[in-house]
Amino acid sequence: MGRTIITGVDRSARSRAAADWAAREAVLRGLPLHVVHVTAPDDPAADERPYRPETVADRVFAELVQRHPELAGRAGTLDGAPVPVLRALAADAELLVIGLRGEGGHAGVAVGSTAAALAVDCPGPVVLVPGTHAGGEWSGRADGVTVGIDARNPVKPAVDLAFEAARLRGVRLHAVHAWAFPPQAPRSPFPVLEEDRATWEDQEVQLLSDALRPWRGTYPHVDVLEDVVLFTPAEALAHTARNCGLVVAGRRSGGIALALLEHAHCPVAVVPA
Structure with a gap:
């Protein structure tokens, strides 16, 4: 795969905040960004959501390029369960970046199941990003x-x-x-x-x-x-x-x-x- 930063995304604003951090990090390091959406092939709720699973990664990547014109990379959709798919991708990546919670998270739960699983068992570095809106500032210094x-x-x-x-x-x-x-x-x-x-x-x-x-x-x-x-x-x-x-x-x-x-x-x- 070469040196690549990977960000796992879904339809949530928290996911977009993580993707935006990943985009800024990719630009800072001069690396391509691979935006990935992992979905179950037989997801019964796919038709009920605002847009179909196969368009999620493309939409997020397009938004990132608008905010960061110098960003290089690609988007893709993969079938499977998020944790094993992202874990496999992380083995060859420079960084894996995901949100602390995704669209399936529950109010009051600080860390989602995907983030928790990858935090304790991931073959490469994983960055877990809090936040609810893309491009948002953190409560502390942005550069420390x-x-x-x-x-x-x-x-x-x-x-x-x-x-x-x-x-x-x-x-x-x-x-x-x-x-x-x-x-x-x-x-x-x-x-x-x-x-x-x-x-x-x-x-x-x-x-x-x-x-x-x-x-x-x-x-x-x-x-x-x-x-x-x-x-x-x-x-x-x-x-x-x-x-x-x-x-x-x-x-x-x-x-x-x-x-x-x-x-x-x-x-x-x-x-x-």
């Missing part, structure tokens, strides 16, 4: 990048993606390392001594600095804010990502990704280890 990093065992592809995203946008990268008190911390009803906490925190700061050193060498022009916080990984990203336009999280299991997506206010890139 935040990455969650385990300083003891970084997910290299996730850190690669985050540094490259910051480089392309010309913005500072906020690298967040979550930590917890070590096992030797006193187990008592009394608070941890401040000097003990300061010592442990200093150790975590040094671990993060050491972990980021290879990327700082590769990306010398990317300004990096190193941040060590006493939270769980999901809480750390949820707290620190409120003022950015993209959050990048590595995935060794799906728990952190799903917890983060429940509170997402900006696009979240989930990158497998």
